[in-house]
Amino acid sequence: MSLNTLAQALISGALLGCFYTLMALGFSMILGVTRALNLAHGDLIILGGYLGYWLWSGSGLHPLFLVPVGAAALLPLGLLCQWLFQRLPEPKELSSLVLTFGLSLLLQNLMLALWRGEYRLIASESLAGSIHLGSLGLNPGRLIVAAAALAVVGALYLGLTRTRWGRAVRATSLDREAAALLGINVDEATRTTCLLALALSGGAGVLFATLHYLYPGGGIDLTLLAIVLTIWAGVGRLRSVLVAGILLGVLETLTVAWSGPRWRELVLALVLLISLLARSGGLALGRSH
Amino acid sequence: MPRGEWIGVGLVGAALLLLPPLSGFHPYYLYLVSTALLFGTVATSWNLLAYAGQISFGHAAFFGLGGYGAALASLAGFSPWLAIGVGGLVGAGGAAGIGLASARLRGAYLALATLAYAEVWRGIAHNWTEVSGGGAGLIGIPPLPPVGWLPLDFTRGRAGGYYLSLAFLIVILAVFAGILRSRLGLAFAAVREEEERASLLGVHPLPWKILAFALSGFFTALAGGLYVHMVRVAEPDLMFSRYFSLLPLVMATFGGLYTLLGPAIAALGLYLVSELLLHPLAPAFHQLPYALALIVVALYLPGGLAGLLRKKKHHGTA
Secondary structure (H helix, E strand, C coil): CCHHHHHHHHHHHHHHHHHHHHHHHHHHHHHHHHCCCCCCHHHHHHHHHHHHHHHHHHHCCCHHHHHHHHHHHCHHHHHHHHHHHHCCCCCHHHHHHHHHHHHHHHHHHHHHHHHCCCCECCCCHHHCCCEEECCEEECHHHHHHHHHHHHHHHHHHHHHHHCHHHHHHHHHHHCHHHHHHCCCCHHHHHHHHHHHHHHHHHHHHHHHHHHCCECHHHHHHHHHHHHHHHHHHCCCCHHHHHHHHHHHHHHHHHHHHHHCHHHHHHHHHHHHHHHHHHCCCCHHHHCCC | CCHHHHHHHHHHHHHHHHHHHHCCCCHHHHHHHHHHHHHHHHHHHHHHHHHCCCCCCCHHHHHHHHHHHHHHHHHCCCCHHHHHHHHHHHHHHHHHHHHHHCCCCCHHHHHHHHHHHHHHHHHHHHHCHHHHCHHHCECCCCCCCCCCCCCHHHHCCCHHHHHHHHHHHHHHHHHHHHHHHCHHHHHHHHHHHCHHHHHHCCCCHHHHHHHHHHHHHHHHHHHHHHHHHHHCCECHHHHCCCHHHHHHHHHHHHHCCCCCCHHHHHHHHHHHHHHHHHHHHCHHHCCHHHHHHHHHHHHCCCCHHHHHHHHHHHHHHC
8 A cells, every 4th residue: 555545544534533423422422311322323313314315305405504404303303312211221221222222123114114225325516526635635525524523523522511511411421310419400411412412413414424325224333333432432531532533434444445345344343342342341431521 | 831821832833833734835924934933943042041141132143153154064065954053053153252252241231242243244244255155145055855754745845944943943942941940040040140149159150151152042043044045045134134133132022031932922923913914014114013012122011021911910819
């Protein structure tokens, strides 16, 4: 591999990684406040993508305008998630896996019924082409998506560390009972976090649809990706999630550059398996801010 | 078991034994009920592992390993009947492997590791083209041949696969019933209830955990090996399909975790309702019962249907 290809892979991997961070945030936030492992996370992102595609093909609007629409469209599901996850019996992690395995199947069937399993892509011309920096070519779509992801991560970081709401959310995910005893409205913090997590997933889905083909079964890879990032970074540590996202993005682009795209899924599953085996204490080890 | 249950089991068993001649050896219905019986075997194997405290989200790995193992053995010239046994051993090995590797994982994290394990094998089957045939898979897998010393009706056409899947279900039920009454069952229950306390009491959890994985993997892989001789192709997305992880979980938890017959009954019921009733009516939604069953079990019915029946009985006597 020439130095130029390597640099190209590193840069596009880092851009991809910023976007991976955005996609993993919803999973990690919900795990923080409800202790639920949401296996339907990736399917929710794909659903956001399909809604974005449907609006884009109907209206011809610029995909970036549709990101907030996708985010708003999934808000009601945020309330549903909060309602479901607060009702889970102990052990919450395991029963959430069972519940969300069912939700994931439900969403896949819904999307299959609505969009018939055809591959869809928001192929906006405004995001195509290539910008040249010396000998490196960059895709403007990927640049915009990475910039949007970084902006969201930055805003969320400020929200979580600088506001009253952020303190309530962090306290709730550290120790729900202690936070409630201290007068923090933990239900309110849980509700707003679930709403925000679903909005992030919906918006991320529209962006995802500009980069990758959508199909109803495509969510599982995104879920596995979110779990890997959460294992690597710990729950709620935004800066670590960003670093982990970029690492995974680079790893993926290098894998694809070296051995071709069909190895992508295998490497992702292997990385998840090895990370789980190596971190046998569970995700809770990283539970801090 | 109370006498009423014995009578019920006897009636269902007799109906299943007589189905091939009664249906006039109808290929489609025999295929459908064979698959339901295979799911019964896989769900009971899943339940056996759960009885030892290990919740798996990756039984597709064992099913697929059994399928590919049997397909390769069959293509290498083994008799299909023997090849299915080879597949069973391959699956048992793969299951013991993940049991050993995940020795320190519990609960949800073990479940995630098994989920990833099944995805890893799907990826390997896609990419190891020289052995697995890659994405196109293996074709030309022979059907089960008739057996000379049996009356022809038992092994003709789809009947051979049908009776073998029924035999698998009976064997795994007998094995599980035996385990429930033996010291092995006590050891499994001890590992499930409290791994640390079990090791203090002199039960080392790890060998029992690996044994439970190997047993569960063996019977699941036998089902995979038979299935591959019924559909006669082995493709990565078919043999390692997530449904072989999802369905046993749904069936066993819905039918009743740790009960002997619940998972098998739920497997037959859910699968046949989904394929015979919902598939013709609303093809896009024929998997809806599985999704709804999972959601209901997670939120309202931790003991599954068997738990509901038990509760009713308690109310009756009180």
